[in-house]
Amino acid sequence: MIHVFNTMTRTKELFKTIQPGIVNMYVCGPTVYNYIHIGNARSAIAFDTIRRYFEYSDYQVNYVSNFTDVDDKIIKAAHEAGITEQALTTKFEQAFNDDTAPLNIKPATVRPLATEHISEIITFVDDLIAKGYAYEADGDVYFRARKFPDYGHLAHQNIDDLEVGASERLDDGELARKEDPVDFAVWKGADPEVAITWDSPWGPGRPGWHIECSVMAIKYLGNTIDIHGGGQDLAFPHHTNEIAQSEAHTGKTFANYWLHNGFVTVGDDNEKMSKSLGNFVTVHDLLQTVNPQALRLMMATTHYRRPLAYTQTAITEATQIVKRLQTAYTNVAFRLKQADTMTTIDEAIDTQVAQFKSAFMQAMDDDFNVANAMTVINDFATALNVYAKADHVSAVSGEQALAEFADQVMVIGVDVKPSGRATDDNSWIEAQVAARDAAKKAKDYAQADAIRAELKAQGIVLEDTAQGTRWKKE
RNA sequence: GAUGGUAUAGCCAAGUGGUAAGGCAUGGGUCUGCAACACCCUGAUCGUCGGUUCGAAUCCGAUUACCAUCUCCA
Structure with a gap:
């Protein structure tokens, strides 16, 4: 009997799937315009652990997680790098896979791309307009947030209490085209300098930020999914808007359970780490020096809803624990x-x-x-x-x-089984161990200790047991 | 202004009314020719103040500190 904390109701609820034995979950993936930072990794790890536990509990999990590969930041980054948007996103999609694999994050069952679902997005937007939930304004299409009942419930925001511009990210021109400041874009008209556009009934343009997740979640998992997850900061506006547009479109509950992971903080003041604050640490850089298993364990063993402070101390401690778990396994296996x-x-x-x-x-x-x-x-x-x-x-x-x-x-997410490569030639080590055993038997401890010291210098540690000597590489 | 989160031993951290899990680190011990591995033992009255209760880290009120969200950050 699994219970999960549902952000929507702010309580732990008994988890019941729609179909017996099958969990359909959608987790918002990254916008691929840079290497992922440890906050992205935390989210991926949190939901990977949840997924793995469902699988451990004999559920079949359909795990869909997207790449958002069209977005203003991508356009900007590609422009600065002097390459096409697609070259940029392809590079960082591959980087995502390269960075998450060592962390034992399982590949998603389906990893859809926004740019491969443009026609579905257009159909979806068209339907929202037909139903009166969305309107065109000078090439853009906006969603009438106030028309959707209970807008903001997920983040527990009252639509009338929203302070316009609190995040200081509003665009004046966009504001002028909206009927209401709380409306959000589901389709954005093409900018003159942006090459990446698609034709639509409203002229050339590209999808708004939230629409791709609604379209792809519904396409791959159905009108109502079991679990929708992501970082805490996605509750508003991203998930709030996903709910509004999805439920306006299907008339069905979009997701039964909403799960949100806490942030990673860095530095002495425990400030939130984020791309916009510029204080982020990429996994790509971190893996140069940090044991991926330790990073995985550190992140997985902090409860997913709690804030997680990234510190060297935590990594060091996690390294110890990983070693302890692997040693226990190895000891019995030997x-x-x-x-x-x-x-x-x-x-x-x-x-x-x-x-x-x-x-x-x-x-x-x-x-x-x-x-x-x-x-x-x-x-x-x-x-x-x-x-x-x-x-x-x-x-x-x-x-x-x-x-x-x-x-x-x-x-x-930690693999305790030894990962020694079969191609390694250990005959020299085995011979040294045998020589030391012979010396020990002859009570020539000086010789035995010399061999042990020599192996130690090579990074080989010996452990004597009642069943003989075992060795391992540090 | 609105809405949330966090505060427990040196560090991480569980716990939602009945006399504070666990881990790391520290110190001591056992095992060992010595060591390594392992095992055993070793520590806090729960931000502050007040209240409810036979009894509170756990409920209520106040207060302090830090963090976050409020239309394109996981």
Whole structure:
């Protein structure tokens, strides 16, 4: 029984899918005019973790997330770089994939592009005009926000309390074309200097910002979707406007649950990190120095609705935890390779594993409470470490425990399985380890320690166990 | 002006009425030829003030600080 916090109602609600066993979710993706920053990554990681937990819970997840590849910022950035809009967006779409893959963010089931849905967008806008929800004004098309009942409910904004221009981003010319300042563009007439335009019943132009998500969400997931997600700052205006135009178009509830992730803050004053403030850190740069698994863990283990402070301390700590989880896995895996394992099952460890699974699900069922889930994972790791030193272990039960452990940690997005490349030639290391064992047996500790020190200098760490010496690369 | 969020040990953080989970770091111990790995032990009365209650970190009121949203930022 999963409960999720719904921004629309501001309460945790029992999660029920429209179709049994299937979760249809749409997560607003980035506008591709730059490398993604860690705020974009946080959002992607938050919803990837949610997706992975649904899958862990045996749901089939249809995860649709877009690239917004036509937008004023793209036009501006392309112009400055002296390349076409498409060259720019193609580059950063690829960069998004390159940056998210090391973070174990699963590719979306469908990754639609705004520019590939222009005809659907035009049809959609046309329908809004026909229904009286939108109007043309000098080549632009605007949505009559006041005509939509309960406009602003998602962000809990009263339309009459909106302070016009509070964000200081309003365009005067646009303001003059609107019937009402709260109206928003669903289609923008072409600017003379902008090459990227499409023909439409209202003349050449391009889609407004919000319309593409409505069109693509409905196209790929239906009139009513289970979950719609994105960053907190999208609640208003982006999602607010998506709701207005989508529900005006279909007459149906657009999404049953609205989930919003909190911001990443940076610096001593915990200021919000954002592109417009210019204080952002790109994942592209970060991955040069930071272990992607640690970054993933740090972001995934802060509850998705809480603000997340990006600090070096947090990264360092996350690195420790990743190491601990991988070590626990490796310790048991090494133990299970030994010949003296039992062939029968080990009920004691089986029972423990079942309890960990149950406790893990109980934590995650509560609006994806990763902090509590981590206490379970931590207990699980301890239990594995203890098991690795048991006198007798069961191969069957041990493998099952490892599989369950890896599955749980993978929900958080961390892979605990060793990633050693099969092509590596470790024969020299193996020979050194064997030589040291021989020296130890002969009680020639000076020689044994010398070998160990030499390997250490090469980044190879030795660990003695009752079942022999194992080694790993730092 | 309107609407939200956050405040718990050195740091991160759970907890929504019954005598404060967990992690990191610190210190101590066990294991080891020594080490490494691992395991065990070790810490806070919950921003401030007042109220309700047999009992509050948890409810109510006030207050302080920080952060955010209010038409193209995840």
